[in-house]
Amino acid sequence: MRFEVAGRSVHAATGAVTIDRADAVDAPLVVLVHGAGMDRTVWSHQTRWLAHHGARAVAVDLPGHGHSDGPALSSIAELAAWLGDVSDALGDPLHVVGHSMGSFIGLEAAATFGDRIASLVLMGLGASMPVHPDLQTAAEADDPLAADLMAGWMHGTDQKFGANPTPGMSMTGTSRAVIETSPGGVLGLDLAMCAAYDGALEAASNVTCPTTVVLGRLDRMTPRRSAQPLVDTLGHATVIELATSGHAPMMEDPDIVRSALLDHLFPVAI
């Protein structure tokens, strides 16, 4: 699917189900937002399933990522404003499902443009996201080492061994390829804006929409403890902890994340 936001083409996966079909006008509009250096396909375990389970699912490629037009934006605030524009373009408030940097974008958007964000599901985040200096250096140099470092840190211990929920696929191999094939310079920009964003707690204090936070206990990029101040500030959020997930629960525990999405969306919107 392609649509326009501020004159630029946005690419998204919709599970091969059109979102403007007549029988879906009242279905929740779920926009899934990926993290740094990634693209829509990190949600491949959820997008098509949501589209066939009562939602209008839109897994976007952020500006300058995947197949969306650039340039990539350079701050969480700009991306939050862009998400507000997505709501305007699609014509309804958004149920935002965010991962890592995508969680920060959703959080900031809900705090700033509350009328356009119906609810939040946030995963793989902390109150801040410091970036290892070697990763930042490699990312800014478009060195494949950056993809290798992220793929190694991104997933829980189990994925060092494998046994991917999708038969025959390598989770670390897929993550590495997605990051490696991201447009030049994008990962460095994304990581820098994650490290620079210091508004998570303030944004959380202004969020009033229903919120679910999904946290992996094996997360090494945003350790579980780093999310606690955010959870405390949100106050009202439903928190789901996954014992075997790392930084990417939607890939590592897709069944539980789908179930969490259902629980989140049903009382809120369906």
Next chain:
Amino acid sequence: MVEPDHHRFDTRALHAGQRPDPVTGSRAVPIHQTTSYVFDSVDHAAGLFNLEVSGHLYSRISNPTVAVLEERLASLEGGVGAVCTSSGQAALHLAMATILHAGDHIVASRNIYGGSHNMLNLTMPRFGITTTFVDPRDPQAFGEAIRPETRLVFAETLGNPGIEVLDVAAVASVAHDAGVPLAVDSTFATPYLMRPIDYGADIVIHSVTKFLGGHGVAIGGVVVDGGRFDWAGSGRFPTLSEPYDGYHGITFTEEFGTAALSMRARAEGLRDFGACMSPTNAFYLLQGVETLPVRMARHVDNTHRVVEMLDAHDAVSWIRHPSHPTHPDYELANRLYPKGAGAILSFGVHGGREAGRRFIEAVELASHLANVGDAKTLVIHPGSTTHQQMSAEDLTAAGIGEELVRLSVGLEDPDDICADLSRALRASQKG
């Protein structure tokens, strides 16, 4: 600089793709000898059939034992995923059938396994897919043969039987400049010696039967998806980048991105063509992959001993192995294959066809059969066996003379291998 946090190659050969069974604690990979899998609910079944959720539904499409082997091979090659097949030839066919249509064209190395040459030269044209064969040592020749309808460049990383060393990066660059992916058959190399995806290859095919299995007891193949080729950006691969009615309008590049090829190969290719690997064969082949690093190191060491012996033998007219300074790809092999350029070599026996036949008849330890990559040393005369369907002209173009003997060096004591070959060579000269 901090190091990536991954298990290293030898560890992944033993562990990648498997965690001990959570129910039984079984340490070895269990053989899931089942055709089918109980669904949790009607909704779960519908989700599996519609590619909404992942899992196993029928063993023609996926199986837990086979999936361990697939994930392990994907990990060892540095790909995003893999699809195992009933044989190496089924893997080559699956890769082509997933991305090609009638009217499409392939540019292929002319120095490839005879069975692959037959498929490209004789069989695929019946389905409207034609091939131009070129010299694998000339990367520009691949580019010059590419036409507007070309959709694939194909070669072997180590050619068969001449062990031509493919300059993977150079050929990948030529292919990518034309918006076409590079597929390589890397059976002779194995990921232990060289990982083609690291040099730009997009699809890696293996006959797992050979060195990966190593024991000669099970047939199997694999397609490893590199995940780096931009199928949608190329605009030439509608099976991946346009809606497919077979799964309610799904577009594989849109939903699965870097995994589009492997997802379509499984969801359509195994579903419709059905050339799946059996779980028992996957189990056997996994036993081989577990010891791949130590076996390949020994294969290469033994090969160097055999090359030294042949080099000094009066009955040998020439030797073709990339470790030998007379091989045209000696320098390239040193660069691409620092651990050694495999354990397959060919050589000529003084006295031509008859002397070659006497040599084959005289070996006692080495086995005369149509296979390579076994733990045991194997010999064959390609001109009368694996490449017999090729015309004399094609044989000459492929560098296969009547006197050529192909040798797959095994894991026996190298002194015994050398003694057997030396004695048979002496016998070959007593005609």
